[in-house]
Amino acid sequence: MDRLAALAAKVKNQAEAIGTEEATKNAFVMPFISTILGYDVFDPLEVVPEFTADVGTKKGEKVDYAIVRDGEVQILIECKPSLGQLKIEHASQLFRYFSVTNARLAVLTNGVVWQFYTDLDAPNRMDAKPFLVLDLLDIDETLIAEIQKLSKESFDLDSIINAAEELKYVGALKREIAAQFREPSDEWIKFFTTRVYDGSFTQRVREQFTTLVGKASKQFLTESVNDRLKTALGASTPLLVAEEAVTSEPVVALDLDRDTEIETTLEELEGYQIVKAIACGEVKPSRITQRDAKSYFAVLLDDNNRKPLARLHFNSKQKYLGLLDEEKNETRHAIESLDEIYQHADAIRAAVRRYL
Template identity: 85%
Template sequence: MEFSERLDALATKVKNQATAIGTEEATKNAFVMPFISTILGYDVFDPLEVVPEFTADVGTKKGEKIDYAIMRDGEVQILIECKPSMGPLKIEHASQLFRYFSVTNARIAVLTNGVAWHFYTDLDAPNRMDAKPFLVLDLLDIDETLIPEIQKLSKESFDLDSIISAAEELKYIGALKREIAGQFREPTDDWIKFFTSRVYEGAFTQKVRQQFTGLVRKAALQFLTERVNDRLKTALGVSGITQVVEPTAMPSAEVAEADLDRDTEIETTLEELEGYQIVKAIACGEVKPQRVTHRDAKSYFAVLIDDNNRKPVARLHFNGRQKYLGLLDEDKTETRHPINDLDEIYDHADSIRDAVRRYRG
């Protein structure tokens, strides 16, 4: 099995089991040890390769332990600190990593909850672990560009010099990508003003700022979902001619003012589009992807077959504090299932497929 295939297999396991893992020990057994063994290729039962509960007294701190130390040629190369899978990762969780990093030969430190993996090194000061990771791997949303870098840490392809030399670029590219993603989710005033000034010739007043906040967010989300759909079509080998409609230019303030009067009460969010893509990915096992469409409304975001309201697959109720996935039976009676994370949609994959099968003909 190829490296990327092993990573995908572990990612599938994480998606299916993450909500059932509640303790740090369970996280180690279910996710961390498989990552060390199947992804990085080290023998977790060989103390010459992997030392659990690694101890190295640091100053007045005696008997503190790091969850795992990965060894090569008798030297510590990678330190791993684990947290429960359902908990967020914060730099405050890495205090022991900071201390151990400075007194061992390790150049790589890892903080993980089994789902997210934060990789650190010492770019800012020699032998002192950086406060920010140079690489962030999320097994629920794998960035394929990072796979070759992760592979460099595996036993078979270990290339520490290469990954250290690339770490600075990885650090800033990763940070920039996360910042861009944040702007897609919730654009800042600077982001809104930047794009508004490119298409609107009038003064950037408070009214204009308020109106363009919604327009910029919608434009960004539409751009994102179009790119996702293009990638999905390419991955699934969907052929066909796509009609390209050139956007109308905004040559004057009067044209822009006309756009400001459009109804903006219905707001499609990034979460709704991400939820739609999950439902669509599940549905594509039963029908061609171009048949799966969506419509947004004030009260819910609908996923449909053939863009037909009489062929509903699911409804995403994401406008309130509690999110719900609405599933409909053969009589179109809806049952709402509370979800706290979008990945919980996968728990209802069978019901989604059943709904799609009703309209497969």
């Protein structure tokens, strides 16, 4: 995990500066093969660069890397530049080579996102969808054990293939659920509306419940974050955000007029809960509130813009914690993880005391 975290930090810092496929291989792909999977990239008996296996009338085409075990090709890897989005069209060589080698695993990567494929749908034919997707900028820790099964030390093809189908569909479902939380589709809204509302699903009802489903989703995420924080902090004091009351029709109409470009993220809510947990040492939890805006997420005392405790600038790759002095001058502190907010606990508590 430490090696993966180190590579992820490198990717985060360098991805935008890597403009070519060759640079991507050198900076990200070869280190992944060597430090994460444990294969010697300079030993052609283990890692074959520019692997060629002529297919039909296609001559001289190459896959970027082939990983070999016991003299047999086990994993094929095709690389693309780190700044490019991965598309299935990029995997044409993988599709062809998959059927003419003994490989049961294929990887399409831009060094940042790693898509792993096998042949679940038809024997000896690479699937169109990956069974596992590893994003080094947003690592799903539940996948680490599966990645370890691909390593030289722990390679277990049977276990990987047996787990692949579940991984494929669980991963796809998680990504779809996340997408629905960010931007609920009409089908998603109707699915929940018809389970709690007995009337007809008219256009007016759809518009009202679009807001309500979004609000319920946000509150659900907030409560989940609270549960995690209470467990981590051993807190006995409830940390829940004051929930908005169930809306009546006029309030729903007002909500629909709000700026829809503002999207409160899970990270902002987690950061808010950390600031709130710190501030609760000075005042009751109910007095700590939040407001989201386009440029930053504000943590306030008494829901008063004149009593800011902190600002979370999480809308770019580099996150900042903004702290204000007595003259309301803001100083931004760069943070790499939310845990670093605790390093500024004294300043946050001091901000609370200024308003008491």
